[in-house]
Amino acid sequence: MLLHDTALLFDRYARQTLRSPFQIFFGALMPLLYLLLFGPLLTGLPLGTEGDSWQILVPGLLLQLGLFGASFAGFSIIMEKNWGVFDRMRVTPVSRLALLLGRVLRDAALFVFQAALLVLIALPMGLRAPLAGILIGFGFVALLSVALASLSYALALKLRTPQEFGPAINTLAMPAMLLSGLMLPMTLAPGWLDALSRLMPFRHLVDAVREAYVGHYTTPTLLYGVLVALGVAALAVTVGTRTFQKAIA
């Protein structure tokens, strides 16, 4: 039931996405601009970390892509609500969890695809990283997308006024991006900022992906990143499912 319904809805949403090349490529534009126009500035700078500047920046951009892309995912459900499609589906016996997972898995697939695109473009710019590390990076993008998209859908359903959604997300995503050191590593930060950033879950994700990009797969940093990512994703899907299960006015 759950699997059948999730596959059915994933298929529906994936087809809708495939019909819109704009949606597929536009989301990758912001991190791509950072890669092309900001990346070259870092190549000669001492960043205080192992690996060259591309091994620092590209993991950050991958998570930035997930962070901004997935946290705005909720817009699509606001549209579906307005069209009446969401209620039409909720009247059917379809699994409530599938209503969430079908979308969330589509989002994860989309952002991993965009992440792959970004890595491909980073290669001729100078990125060198082991294949396993790159694949681990995609795994983190997928987990982050699942987590943030779930929360985004839950928030979109809860907000009474859809016009509040964009500003609300921006207000949350900007500090999340800055505090996790996506653009520049937190090794450059003064003590207080470094300490503050450790409270931000994404910090541990980006640190873990950077570890993987320099070929360290068995360090506590990577393990810690995996645990935080899994924990956040589990928590977010639980919140999302609860919101979907409770009927919404």
Added chain:
Amino acid sequence: MPIISTAGLARTFTTRSGPVEAVRGIDLTVRSGEILGLLGPNGAGKTTTLRMLTTLLPPTGGAATVAGHDLLRDPAAVRRRIGYVAQSGGLDPQETVRSELVTQGRLYGMNRARATARAEELADDLGLTELLDRRTPALSGGQRRRLDLAMGLTHRPEILFLDEPTTGLDPGSRTDLWALVRRLRDEHGTTVVLTTHYLDEADSLADRLVVVDNGTVVAEDSPAGLKAAHGAASLQDAFLAVTGRGPAPVDTTPVAV
């Protein structure tokens, strides 16, 4: 054994300016195979009542049994037995008529082959066959409404809930829809609960009318009975008498002061 029965069904919304009692306590009994018209002024609580009966909105008070299942304890069983067409429909503008119909069948658990066959059957039944490969925004108002209805009928529900099904339709499309509702009841014994503001529709289509005002049932009878009880020549007069909203009093102030 009624197919729908509610006792004190209520819904209070909490808003920033305080609680709003949209439905204060509805006691309703619907017999199997009946066409029930739910009437009432705007804001009376008709749509909220339908949304509760269709599991979309949890009641804040009362209880209900729908198609033999407790609304609160087993909403999933209720969903399998009812169909619902919302006031504004529920079509995705990115999809074609065929894909909407097939997806709907699959949401009710049919496999792809059965859902495809059912989509064609419904399209044939509702005059949508020529339109199957059209995107939904390319449909006219009447065609959209027929597709909405086809979606609600996909799984041959025992009860069909229609929220203002003919609002915005031309006279021909309205008559077609009435004929369809009657055919559903006559051929399949489907129970139909519909809300409407058109009293001619209520008069000619419904076996029984329930008038809701301020979130409670204020009158309940057959169209003829309702008229007789209020000595009214038309259902319009009876409705105004029941809801206490008589014709506007004649204003004696001159228009230009």
